[in-house]
Amino acid sequence: xxxxxxxxxxxxxxxxxxxxxxxxxxxxxxxxxxxxxxxxxxxxxxxxxxxxxxxxxxxxxxxxxxxxxxxxxxxxxxxxxxxxxxxxxxxxxxxxxxxxxxxxxxxxxxxxxxxxxxxxxxxxxxxxxxxxxxxxxxxxxxxxxxxxxxxxxxxxxxxxxxxxxxxxxxxxxxxxxxxxxxxxxxxxxxxxxxxxxxxxxxxxxxxxxxxxxxxxxxxxxxxxxxxxxxxxxxxxxxxxxxxxxxxxx
Amino acid sequence: xxxxxxxxxxxxxxxxxxxxxxxxxxxxxxxxxxxxxxxxxxxxxxxxxxxxxxxxxxxxxxxxxxxxxxxxxxxxx
Numbered sequence: 001x002x003x004x005x006x007x008x009x010x011x012x013x014x015x016x017x018x019x020x021x022x023x024x025x026x027x028x029x030x031x032x033x034x035x036x037x038x039x040x041x042x043x044x045x046x047x048x049x050x051x052x053x054x055x056x057x058x059x060x061x062x063x064x065x066x067x068x069x070x071x072x073x074x075x076x077x078x079x080x081x082x083x084x085x086x087x088x089x090x091x092x093x094x095x096x097x098x099x100x101x102x103x104x105x106x107x108x109x110x111x112x113x114x115x116x117x118x119x120x121x122x123x124x125x126x127x128x129x130x131x132x133x134x135x136x137x138x139x140x141x142x143x144x145x146x147x148x149x150x151x152x153x154x155x156x157x158x159x160x161x162x163x164x165x166x167x168x169x170x171x172x173x174x175x176x177x178x179x180x181x182x183x184x185x186x187x188x189x190x191x192x193x194x195x196x197x198x199x200x201x202x203x204x205x206x207x208x209x210x211x212x213x214x215x216x217x218x219x220x221x222x223x224x225x226x227x228x229x230x231x232x233x234x235x236x237x238x239x240x241x242x243x244x245x246x247x248x249x
Numbered sequence: 250x251x252x253x254x255x256x257x258x259x260x261x262x263x264x265x266x267x268x269x270x271x272x273x274x275x276x277x278x279x280x281x282x283x284x285x286x287x288x289x290x291x292x293x294x295x296x297x298x299x300x301x302x303x304x305x306x307x308x309x310x311x312x313x314x315x316x317x318x319x320x321x322x323x324x325x326x
Contacts, residue, residue, distance in 0.1 A: 060287075086292045087292050115291075116258065117291075159294075160282070
């Protein structure tokens with residue numbers, strides 16, 4: 001899948017979308033941090049990173065004991081990393097077949113309200129699912145999007161000077177077996193599902209699917225979005241700065 | 250001056266201290282991150298409202314803080 005550079009609207013507020021394909025978690029984490037700084041300095045417009053990750057577990061700041069159903073050693077033996085990160089929420093899994101969205105948005109131009117932002121991210125995914133005839137729902141006290149008793153998308157954000165990072169992870173055709181190793185978001189009794197499981201057919205992360213997500217992001221945040229093909233460029237200076245901080249803080 | 254926990258979201262009246270990015274006695278510039286905090290749903294950093302010396306840190310890691318509560322005292326230049 002290739003995307004051409006697209007010109008952005010001169011009217012209205014711009015949303016730049018960067019589809020990165022499949023990338024490692026840490027590399028994209030560094031990119032997020034760099035874009036947050038650039039957004040704070042008003043050097044870039046609101047930006048949505050869309051990406052698939054290689055398999056990895058991340059722990060939010062709300063993570064307590066008993067995040068894993070199996071000993072951590074066993075997870076590491078599978079070659080899977082467990083990375084503590086500065087977002088809300090608890091443990092989650094990222095991997096191929098899951099569409100991850102990182103909004104780098106300046107909330108001073110939207111609403112300076114963290115929970116409204118989480119509501120808005122859920123709203124994007126609920127409208128997206130409706131296109132497939134699926135009723136996505138919210139649960140009080142559990143951020144994310146649910147279909148019946150199962151969770152289809154995880155949500156957790158961080159914000160620095162009212163610029164957001166982290167975001168949503170929507171299971172399209174994720175290998176759901178990985179979720180059996182954890183208590184996703186600390187919830188013990190409920191399972192995790194994917195678009196493919198609900199529809200009973202294979203679903204690929206195609207351009208059409210990405211465009212739907214971009215469309216609804218624009219609708220909810222009142223932005224005009226265009227998908228850009230863009231290699232993440234991380235400057236040496238920023239990388240050095242970030243590496244001085246400990247693990248993905 | 251007192252540095253207090255700012256408004257976060259409708260219906261959110263408290264947050265937990267994740268970790269301090271500065272120590273007592275450190276010099277900070279306006280806008281520097283002082284402390285990372287989290288709610289059940291989000292993580293954020295509290296920036297310094299002015300430039301000066303961090304005189305006293307009043308809340309510790311893991312402590313739950315109410316909106317408006319003082320986090321630290323900043324001795325401005």
